[in-house]
Amino acid sequence: MTSPFPKSSSVGGEGLIVAALLPQGHSGLEAMTFQYPLKLITAMRPPETKSALVFLLTYGGGLVGGDRVSLAIEVRPGARLSLATQGHTKIFKSPSPDVVTRQLMRVDVATGGALCLLPDPVQPFAESVYNQVQIFRMARGASLCLLDWVTQGRRAFGEDWSFVRWTGRNEVWLAEGSEEDDKKKKKKTENEDGPGMVEKGDRLLVRDSVVLDSRGAHPQFPSLRETMHGLAVTGTLVLRGPLVKALGDFFLAEFAALPRLGARDWRSDSEAKLKQQETLAPKEQWRAERLRMEKEHRVLWSAASVRGCVVVKFAAPDFEAGRRWIGSMLAEEGSIAQHFGEQALMCVRIKSEPNSLDCLGGMKEGQASLHRSSTA
Numbered sequence: 001m002t003s004p005f006p007k008s009s010s011v012g013g014e015g016l017i018v019a020a021l022l023p024q025g026h027s028g029l030e031a032m033t034f035q036y037p038l039k040l041i042t043a044m045r046p047p048e049t050k051s052a053l054v055f056l057l058t059y060g061g062g063l064v065g066g067d068r069v070s071l072a073i074e075v076r077p078g079a080r081l082s083l084a085t086q087g088h089t090k091i092f093k094s095p096s097p098d099v100v101t102r103q104l105m106r107v108d109v110a111t112g113g114a115l116c117l118l119p120d121p122v123q124p125f126a127e128s129v130y131n132q133v134q135i136f137r138m139a140r141g142a143s144l145c146l147l148d149w150v151t152q153g154r155r156a157f158g159e160d161w162s163f164v165r166w167t168g169r170n171e172v173w174l175a176e177g178s179e180e181d182d183k184k185k186k187k188k189t190e191n192e193d194g195p196g197m198v199e200k201g202d203r204l205l206v207r208d209s210v211v212l213d214s215r216g217a218h219p220q221f222p223s224l225r226e227t228m229h230g231l232a233v234t235g236t237l238v239l240r241g242p243l244v245k246a247l248g249d250f251f252l253a254e255f256a257a258l259p260r261l262g263a264r265d266w267r268s269d270s271e272a273k274l275k276q277q278e279t280l281a282p283k284e285q286w287r288a289e290r291l292r293m294e295k296e297h298r299v300l301w302s303a304a305s306v307r308g309c310v311v312v313k314f315a316a317p318d319f320e321a322g323r324r325w326i327g328s329m330l331a332e333e334g335s336i337a338q339h340f341g342e343q344a345l346m347c348v349r350i351k352s353e354p355n356s357l358d359c360l361g362g363m364k365e366g367q368a369s370l371h372r373s374s375t376a
Contacts (some may be wrong), residue, residue, distance in 0.1 A: 013038055013069045019113075020076035027052045027079045031110050037068045051080035056119065056352050061089055062090030065128070070104045071164025075113035075142075082116045082344040088123035088151065091130045098129075099362035105134040108175075112145035114243050116340045118330075120347045121149040121233060123276030123320070126162035131259045132169070136231050137202065139175045143243035145336060147171065147326070147348070150212070151319055152228070165213045171205040172240060175199060205307040208236055225373075228366040231300075233322040247335040254329070254363045255303040257287065286332060290325075297321035 015034035023151050029052055034040045056071070063069065066269035068134040075081050091101055115136070124130050136144055148170055153159030176199075177234040212226040228234075241247040293299070299321055316322035327348035328337050336344050 004206030012036060013067065013070040015040060015069070017073045017081070018076070019074070019079040019081035021078045025260055025270045027081065029054070030076070037063060037067050038071065049343060050339060051082045051114070051116065051344060053084065053343050056085055056089075058082055059088070061087065062092050063103070063130075064092045065099045065101055068104075071106070073105065073107040073115070074108040075107070075115050077110040078112040079110075079169070080116070080340055082340050083119065084344070084347050085234045087121040091122060091124040091128040091163070091166075093125050093127035095163070100129045100131050101302075102130075103132045107134070107136045108135065109138050109142035109144060111139040111141040113139070114145075114241065116300045116336060116338065116344045117145045118145065118336070118344055118347050121151050121235065122166075123151050123153060124163040124166050125153055126157075126159050128163040129165050130163070131167045131295070132337075133171075134169070135171045135173070137173045137175050137199065137372055138205075141242065143241025144172065144238065144341075145244050145247070145340075145344075146172075146238040147235060148238075149233060150210075151323070152232045155232065161212065161214065161228050162211075163214065165211075165215070167209070167211050167213075169207065169209045170236065170238060171204065172210075172238060173199075174203045174205055176203060176352045178200045178336045186330070189261060195201075205240070206238060206309050206311060208311065209239065210234075210236070231315045231319050232317050234315040235313075235322065237314070237326065238309055239312075240309040243339045244335055247330070247333050248331040249309055249313050250303070250335075250336045251303040251329070252305060256300070259291070268280045277284075290328065293321075294325065295327075299325045300326070 010037050015038045017030060017040065018029065018031040019027055020030040026049070029042060032040055032042065032054070037058050037060070039059055041055045041057060043053060058067075058069070073081070073083075091177060096099065101156060107115060122130070122132070132148075134146070134148065136146065138144060148168060150168070152161050153163060201277045212224060216223060237251075239245075239251070294301075297318060299314065301312065302308060303312045305311075314322065314326060318327065327345065327350055330348060340344060
């Protein structure tokens with residue numbers, strides 16, 4: 001029997017978020033759609049915050065082997081969007097190494113728009129296979145703060161980089177030409193990871209790829225667990241644009257101020273700390289305390305400027321130490337809270353800080369379509 005209803009055009013795992021300036025002058029959602037296993041939720045009534053907030057979730061709290069998620073995001077001129085999660089993104093085991101769990105995110109940020117993506121880390125379980133691609137197309141004058149990090153797995157279950165394979169790729173492109181030109185010269189590019197959205201004439205600024213593979217190329221090579229040297233979390237922070245320029249400069253300055261070879265302080269810890277409290281300014285005292293914490297918890301990090309972007313790499317032997325480090329750096333500089341609101345930092349706050357849901361004033365699952373009139 002022929003169905004009287006039109007065929008659905010929706011595809012499993014696909015989602016769309018469009019952020020724009022609302023008539024009241026603050027950022028909100030013009031549209032939001034999603035299909036299983038992807039789930040998006042946002043504030044029931046958009047408060048007078050500095051950015052629109054969306055939580056990226058999955059049904060069941062994670063992705064099972066073979067799941068595919070494809071999320072398209074558009075940030076309109078002048079709008080600001082914060083993306084967060086409510087816990088680690090869990091990647092469950094795959095039935096075989098050939099069954100790959102995939103996530104694709106394609107983002108377009110217009111001039112004056114800004115995106116802040118500070119989620120919880122990805123947590124791949126033992127025997128999982130995962131591939132993630134995130135492509136950001138930035139207009140001139142657009143801003144981006146991107147955090148991408150991964151943990152060793154479930155330490156309580158004895159997992160220590162026990163997955164089969166984890167790959168992640170982040171690309172930042174500079175969009176050239178006007179919006180009218182883009183419509184004329186748009187083209188889709190295909191690769192082994194799925195479709196990307198790259199416009200003809202765009203310029204690649206950063207391509208950061210991480211491949212963690214437990215299947216060694218040769219039996220004599222060290223295993224993945226051995227090559228991680230006791231680290232429990234590793235991550236990348238990418239910054240670009242006017243709203244996060246001060247933050248990028250902050251990371252570069254702090255990295256330049258790290259002690260170098262030959263700069264060892266031969267005083268005892270108590271003597272050095274007492275001397276610092278007597279002579280150092282508050283900013284320098286904070287830096288000295290941070291350096292002490294980095295040494296105590298063996299936090300490793302670096303920062304570099306790449307084609308107008310700042311790329312920060314960090315790792316730690318304990319997840320909480322890594323979160324405490326990145327959270328304290330972002331909080332100390334202050335640009336994220338200033339431009340996106342405290343809500344954007346909820347996933348990197350330390351446990352002693354307020355509950356991350358307090359700022360929302362109630363949550364609501366996104367409907368099939370969330371229009372400007374319903375969010376006003």
